[in-house]
Amino acid sequence: MSRPARAAAPGAGRGRRTREAPERGADRTGAEFEVEVGPVAHGGHCVARHEGRVVFVRHALPGERVLARVTEGSDGSRFWRADAVRVLRADPDRVEPPCPVAKPGLCGGCDFQHAALPRQRALKAEVVAEQLRHLAGLDVPVRVEEVPLPQGAPAPEHPGLRWRTRTQFAVDAEGRTGLRGHRSHDVVPLRDCPISTRAVAGSGVLDQRFGNVETVEVAAGSDGGDPLVVVTPSEGARAHLPKLPGASVAVRTPEGVHRVSGRTWVGERVPVRGRELAFRVSGAGFWQVHAGAGAALTEAVLQALEPRPGERAVDLYAGAGLFTAVLADAVGADGSVLAVEGEARAVRDARRSLHGAEQVELWEGRVEEALADPELAGPGVDLVVLDPPRSGAGREAVRGIAALRPRAVAYVACDPAALARDLAVFAEHGYALEGLRAFDLFPMTHHVECVARLVPTS
Template sequence: MSSPTRARRTRARAPRPEAGPDAAGTEVELEVGPVAHGGHCVARHEGRVVFVRHALPGERVVARITEGVASAKFWRADAVRVLRADPARVEPACPVARPGMCGGCDFQHATPAKQRELKAQVVAEQLHRLAGLDLEVVVEEAPLAGPEGLRWRTRTQFAVDAEGRTGLRGHRSHHVVPVQDCPISTRAVIDSGVLDQRFGNVETVEVAAGSDGAAPLVVITPTPSRHANLPKLPDASVAVRTPEGLHRVSGRTWVGERITVRGQEHAFRVGGAGFWQVHPAAPAVLGEAVLAALEPQPGESALDLYSGAGLFTALLADAVGEEGSVLAVEGEERAVRDARRSLHGQQHVELWAGSVEESLTDVEITSRRVDVVVLDPPRSGAGREAVQGIAALGARAIAYVACDPAALARDTAFLAEHGYVLDGLRAFDLFPQTHHVECVARFVPRG
């Protein structure tokens, strides 16, 4: 007798969830929770997380959804009305530092002291979440170029809209908000004249004002495959950026910077496309913090990673003296060329152009004695491979300069895996009105 035929089992597929209607534009009433990394606070609406800009913890606000669909796990929103305000709330100094407008400043609606408090909370939260550390963090007030955290930005990139007007982009948007002023930019940047002009076939206009008092440098990036229409800017040097490099139009293609640290003055030449700290006090503040963290001694061997135009290289060279040595590694060749000009004649300084990760496997580094290391990586941080190479050198102290607390916290955990512990942390408010904060962390071998 044949066995009965078995029915084939089939697993019913769950219907794919529909995205649902776009919630953008919907207004909801929210109790605002803690500050989060990125310039917003966290709230909840019907079980969903809402990241709210232009709000402060503890406030009750009406928020307008800017991004989100019905099925999304979180929404983004702007606080458009404040029903219960934090005592530290103030009126923004800039007319476009408001919901739906410029995305550059995250905290203009808070006093400078409140901003530092919020940034300290973010740094502490990131170190707890990603590195398992519970630290009390204090964000130090840096010397300001102007009152109330304004007029400090010496380098500003403006976007250009379809009508040729210069402005700033909205938050998470390509939309350009035309401006006549940027209150966090220095007078030298604003007086360059770029905000009074119309540009044709131009994507961005960057203005850099050096501390040497010379005319600011304006770097123009044309629209791809289009010839830029350049207005006259008699009060500035002008250069055009193309895929082939920077091309001089008038004046010079670099910016001069001067700093004094521990009584020693240093002059630097920074190319128009090169990196330099945007707050005028930042180079000296960070330089002093690095020296305090490392305490480099005469005759020691120092390693400067992601060395840029040579800021920390120069300070370390002073500290270790001619009987010591400094090796600087930077991936951007133009920055290395700038450093060579600034550090010309320093025989105990070596400058390498190349990948930090690859350089840390080079026998010339792995076989030498390294007493102290400073690294100032990009916003994304150093990463596991670089951290492993740094730890393998066995330096007695590492100074990590970080502009992103999440990347710092992640790399702190990586360093702990390789036997280095966080031995000190200083945080500085070098970007007032924004969510950005600069940290200098000291690491030493465990035990």
């Protein structure tokens, strides 16, 4: 399946502004007022109140007093959105953003560059814990772990930068690449994106202009090969591409990804308990974007499942086969792993990467349909790992997983609200949360990755 929301940087997609409902009354966009900033909320902002109305304030920290400028809202709105355009009383953890466009009214790609990294992780931990309480009725202590860059990676200019190996840039009317403003169509042109790796930022796409192009995706694999640039043309138009001598180039159309120069895939290498596993990912397809994510998440999944030789495991939303490969190695030749993935390109990648693992079987199709297939449950299932899209697995998939009665489930989640909703459904079907780890795989943004261990209650 495709996971564009996770492959693209926040603020990098189409940026369509959505309003909650038709609004009445005067538009208050641009209005300014002083507020006391309250707790952090899911979505990269904090909660404040002005004359009884809830205001979601970006670029602020809890406990600060700021001058807020409304960015969305009218007299008829249930709540307003605003930016902190001046800090009147600063929190001790406030810092100067290392990126010059990570400020109100500019790039929407980062949410927390104005906070020291330990405070960023503390804020994310608060959000995860609150979502679990509110949506799943779980009171769980949460600590967000720092994830180091791989050994040998160049040190960033500032902590928390140069971790992103995949970034999707938007293109403005003049052909310049950049990221969109928060909840906006406007493109902020960039000469650098400091959270992107040097291979991504230095691929040439930020120095050139594109014609008839909607987005430019850049993926830099860990195998040392050239970065891959995948261009999506404007609808009905033929793209005009600049020369990018240091990158492979491809064009994405409704029919697929087509080679222009170089290769149409990138290679990934992941160290796992003394071994190095190799993968290929086609056409800037889904892969965890933090350079250290593969090692961190595979270890977390292994700890959550504790696979044993001879067991049968199922990998749902398997992508290019990262967790499939790790589980295949753990259960050995006497065990088996069934991987289910809905995107044909990802299945092809997994098949190439796992061709020597005879204990692996790959199914292409929707997870819900696979879970309903009697053949899947027939031999019995010991372990399940799932890494669904940002929207979560959903009630039907959770019910199907619980029906398999695995002895342990590892749920990899990039959205704490979706995770919490699904944990509540697991509880309805006899599975309880036994452990949770949270990882800061998206420094400077509000995003956080969790790995939950679930076990049957009886």
